[in-house]
Amino acid sequence: MSVLLTGEQRKPFSGSQTAHWLLVAGLPLMVVAVGIAALGIGRYSVSPEQVYRILLATVLPIEPTWSETDARVVILSRGPRVLLSMLVGGGLALSGAVLQGVFRNPLVGPQILGVSSGAAFGGALAILFGLGWVFLVSGAMVCGILALVIVYAMSQVDGRAPILMLVLAGVVTSAFFTALVSVLTYVADPYSRLPAIVFWLMGSLATATYPKVVPAALPVLIGGGLILLLRWRLNILSLGEEEAAALGVRVQPLRWLLLVAVAAIVAGAVAVSGVVGWVGLVVPHLARMWVGPDHRVLLPVTLLLGAAYLTIIDTLARSLTPAEIPLGILTALVGAPVFFVLLRRTRGRGWVDA
C-alpha cells in the first residue's frame, strides 16, 4: 500500500502513449513552425529559412541575407496578420472549450452567449456611420460586453442563473442583435456601406495592422490567462451545479468569471476579424479527441491548436485564389465537413453521450 501511495502516479506508458504525449509536448513548436511557414507563403514567397533569419534579426544582430522587400513583407505585411490569426484562433478555440465545459454541451460555441452577435452589431454600426477602425473595434467590444450584461440580467432566477436560463437568454440576445444587424444592412447605403458591412461580417484578417493586434491580444492574454489558471476548477464546474457546490465550489462567481473572460476574448476577436465561426466548435472537439476531457491538458492544447488552425486557414484564404476568400466562409467550409468526419470516426470520444 505504501508503495502505491508514494510511487508513480501514472500507469506505465506504452510506446504509442509516449509518442502521443511527445506529440502534445511538441505542439508549441508546431505552432511556431506554422507561423514561420505562413509568414513565407503567399504571392510574394519567402523561404522558411529566410523568414526564420528575418525574425531573429529583430532581436539579434544578424547580417542580412535577404532583400529589403523580403523583410517588409514578412514583418510589416504578413507579421500582424499571422499574429492576429494566432490570437483570434487560439482565443476563439479556448472560448469554445470553456463554454462547452461550463454548459456541459458539445454543440456550444462562442456564439451561444450572444456576444458574437452583439459585437457584430457594434462593429456594423461603426461601419454604417463611416467611422474609423478604432471606433469599429471599440464599438464591437462595447456591444459584445453589453450582450453579456443583457444575458446576465435575463438569466437571473432567485439571485442565480440556472444553465437552461443562460442558454435561453443567450439565444434570445443573439437573435435580437442579429435582427439589429439586419436592420443596419437594410438601411445601409448599398453602394458603399453595405458591401463594407457584409464583407466585415464574413470575417477577414485582410486589414490586419500592428495597432489592431492590441485589442485582440489584451483579452486573450488577460482572459486566457485567467481561464488557464482556473482550468482544474472547470473540471469540477462541468460536473453540474449541485455537485460542484457539494464539492465546495462557489458555482455562480466562478461561472461568471469564466463567462466574462470568454466574452472579452470573443468581443476582441470579432472586433479585429469580424465573425469567424466554427473555430470554437471544431478545435475543442479535435483537442478533446486527442488528449481527453481533462481541462488541465485540454485547454492549453486547444489554445495552441486553435492558433495553428486559424493561421493555416487564413494562409489558405489569402493564397488559394488570386482574390482573397473571406476567412469566415473558409472556416465554415473546412470546419463543417472536418467536424462531421471527426465525429463519425471517433463517435464523440471525450463526451459521454455525443
Add this chain to the structure above:
Amino acid sequence: MLELTDIGFAYSAHNWLFRHVSLCLNASEIVAILGPNGRGKSTLLRCAAGLLSPQEGTVRQATSIGYVPQSNQVAFAYSAFEMVLMGRARQIGLFAAPRQRDRDSARQSLERVGLAHLAERPFFHLSGGEQQLVLIARALASESTVLILDEPAAALDLHNQKRVLRLLRALASQGLSILLTTHHPQHAQFLADRVLLMYGPDDCRIGSADVLLTEANLSALYGVRLCAITFEEGGTMRQTLAPVYADD
C-alpha cells in the same frame, strides 16, 4: 458534527414539505431517513448538506460535508481517478492545480473503497455499483468526517447493494458519521443506529432503529403491509422486513 435544529422547508409559501425536524449526528453514527416519495427525504438531505437553505431553523456543520448524489450524469469521459481527485476541491486553492498530496489522497480513497484497479477507467464505463463506490471515494478524498448519501443503493443489484452497505458500515466503524436516505427498510435495519421516519409535513419521528423499525410503523409509513420475518442462521436469530404486495 452535524446539527439540524427545528428546520422546516417549503417550496412555496406555507406549503411545508417538512417542519420541526431536529437531528444531531454523532461520531460513528449512521442515521437513515425513510419515507414515501415526495415527502422531502432528498430535500432534507440537501438542507443538511448545505445545498439548500431551509426556511426555518438552523443547520450547523462542524466539519465539511461529503455529499454523494443519487445519480451522476457526467458530460465528459473523466477517469475514475480524475473524479475522485475532484473531491479535493476544498483543499486546493482557486487558481491551483492538484498536487502530489492530493493525488495520494485520491489514490488512497479509491483503495479504501476497493477500486484502485479501476483508477484509469472512464467513470461512465463503470457499473452502477462501481460508480457509487467512486462517488463515495470522492467524498472520502475531501477529508470530510460526515458523509451524506442520497439513496446510495437505490439502483443497484443485490450484490452491489451488499458491497455498498458493508462499505458504509466499515466507514462508520472507522469514525465517520453517515446520514442517508433509503427506500429499503432492510438497508436501514442493517445500517442504521437511528432512523428518521417522515410521516407527513408535521410528523417526523426520530429514534433508535430497533425501536422504530416495526411492522406497524413501516406499514403506516408506506401504506403497504410489511411483515417481520424471524429466522435462524448459524445459531443466531435474524430478522428481516418484507413487504407484502398481494391483496389479502
